[in-house]
Amino acid sequence: xxxxEQDPGPLSVPEGAxxxxxxxxxxxxxxxxxxxxxxxxxxxELLMYTYSSGNKEDGRFTAQVDKSSKYISLFIRDSxxxxxxxxxxxxxxxxxxxxxxxxxxxxxxxx
Amino acid sequence: xxxxxQHPSRVICKSGTSVKIECRSLxxxxxxxxxxxxFPKQSLMLMATSNEGSKATYEQGVEKDKFLINHAxxxxxTLTVTSAHPEDSSFYICSARxxxxxxxxxxxxxxRLTVV
Numbered sequence: 321x322x323x324x325e326q327d328p329g330p331l332s333v334p335e336g337a338x339x340x341x342x343x344x345x346x347x348x349x350x351x352x353x354x355x356x357x358x359x360x361x362x363x364x365e366l367l368m369y370t371y372s373s374g375n376k377e378d379g380r381f382t383a384q385v386d387k388s389s390k391y392i393s394l395f396i397r398d399s400x401x402x403x404x405x406x407x408x409x410x411x412x413x414x415x416x417x418x419x420x421x422x423x424x425x426x427x428x429x430x431x
Numbered sequence: 432x433x434x435x436x437q438h439p440s441r442v443i444c445k446s447g448t449s450v451k452i453e454c455r456s457l458x459x460x461x462x463x464x465x466x467x468x469x470f471p472k473q474s475l476m477l478m479a480t481s482n483e484g485s486k487a488t489y490e491q492g493v494e495k496d497k498f499l500i501n502h503a504x505x506x507x508x509t510l511t512v513t514s515a516h517p518e519d520s521s522f523y524i525c526s527a528r529x530x531x532x533x534x535x536x537x538x539x540x541x542x543r544l545t546v547v
Binding site for chain 2: 356361364365366369412419421
């Protein structure tokens with residue numbers, strides 16, 4: 321079993337839809353959870369960062385972490401064509417340890 | 432957010448030559464930088480962890496003599512691909528964390544290396 325599992329998609333939704341992206345993980349030592357957005361041939365861009373369990377909201381984006389279930393989610397409200405990208409979940413055990421990434425989910429928002 | 436600059440963004444080199452990629456943290460100091468490799472439609476694969484003033488830690492299967500990493504200052508790490516082969520063609524990305532705290536990792540723009 322991989323440390324971090326993420327459905328690669330592709331996921332296609334109409335503009336304005338609510339998008340739900342998810343990752344599961346197996347290592348209970350993970351404490352820091354992040355979501356990145358990556359456009360083609362670009363470096364990942366940090367979208368959301370959460371420590372331990374809980375929710376965090378930033379504009380149209382909401383990140384949720386459920387450590388008891390080892391499950392994290394990213395919700396995108398009122399999705400836009402510009403949200404079309406690959407979304408990567410990532411997590412780490414401590415502040416200076418490497419991130420472990422999911423495979424990424426390719427999202428297409430259709431106008 | 433913090434800015435990490437990676438240069439060059441694209442490079443084409445001949446087989447057998449060496450290529451250097453730079454990763455700079457522009458507005459923060461980074462004791463630790465990470466180097467990743469990414470194949471098309473794949474996730475990021477950690478190659479090595481670069482620590483300022485000490486030797487890099489390489490992941491299993493990554494040749495340290497082929498991928499030379501130098502982290503000479505708190506704002507600069509370099510990756511040199513030596514004796515490049517066509518199979519080294521890939522997308523290389525660096526990331527850095529702020530020494531002053533926080534665990535968010537910020538990424539450079541990536542370097543697309545093509546070895547011909």
